[in-house]
Amino acid sequence: MTESEYSAGSIQPWIMGTAGWIFPGAGHMLQGKWARALILGGAVWVCFVAGLSMGGHLFSVSGMDQGISSLLQVPPTIANLGSGLLYFVCWLLGVGLADDPVHAARATYEYGNTFLLIAGLLNYLAMLDAFDIAAGRKP
Amino acid sequence: MRHFLVMTAFAFIAAAVFGTVARDTAGDRILYGLKVFAEFMVIGLALSWVLYFLPW
Numbered sequence: 556m557t558e559s560e561y562s563a564g565s566i567q568p569w570i571m572g573t574a575g576w577i578f579p580g581a582g583h584m585l586q587g588k589w590a591r592a593l594i595l596g597g598a599v600w601v602c603f604v605a606g607l608s609m610g611g612h613l614f615s616v617s618g619m620d621q622g623i624s625s626l627l628q629v630p631p632t633i634a635n636l637g638s639g640l641l642y643f644v645c646w647l648l649g650v651g652l653a654d655d656p657v658h659a660a661r662a663t664y665e666y667g668n669t670f671l672l673i674a675g676l677l678n679y680l681a682m683l684d685a686f687d688i689a690a691g692r693k694p
Numbered sequence: 695m696r697h698f699l700v701m702t703a704f705a706f707i708a709a710a711v712f713g714t715v716a717r718d719t720a721g722d723r724i725l726y727g728l729k730v731f732a733e734f735m736v737i738g739l740a741l742s743w744v745l746y747f748l749p750w
Binding site: 599663666678681 | 715
């Protein structure tokens with residue numbers, strides 16, 4: 556399906572954007588943009604897996620924290636949520652979400668955190684790109 | 695060495711995504727990606743030297 560087939564106000568761009576958010580790269584794959592899907596989806600996947608392997612921590616708003624501490628968890632949680640299914644699979648499996656002092660002591664812990672945050676933020680960019688392509692705003 | 699490799703990997707991944715989403719033609723994407731990669735590396739190295747001299 557080409558961009559020109561989508562009319563203004565169509566639901567298709569929203570579907571592509573949502574698909575791209577849920578499964579990094581899917582928004583472009585569904586539109587036949589294989590190279591973009593490989594580069595953007597691949598970058599997000601590699602970034603996320605590298606972050607986890609470096610012992611990074613996934614943030615969540617659990618309600619266990621009090622006051623300002625709870626608020627400080629919100630921005631990184633939003634960034635982590637950008638990874639879509641990857642985040643939820645880790646959440647279901649209990650991987651990367653626990654406050655583990657062994658992981659926190661690793662030299663690459665902060666790098667891992669950064670990679671996990673960036674994976675989500677890059678996927679937000681990829682998601683918007685898939686939306687724009689489906690809406691006919693980009694080639 | 696590990697820090698440099700991680701920084702390089704980060705710069706490469708971010709540059710690949712920025713280059714892909716920010717421009718419309720293949721040539722422009724590659725040029726922009728290379729520019730972003732170079733900027734990440736140069737600024738990262740410059741900042742690391744600045745922070746090296748800070749005692750705290």
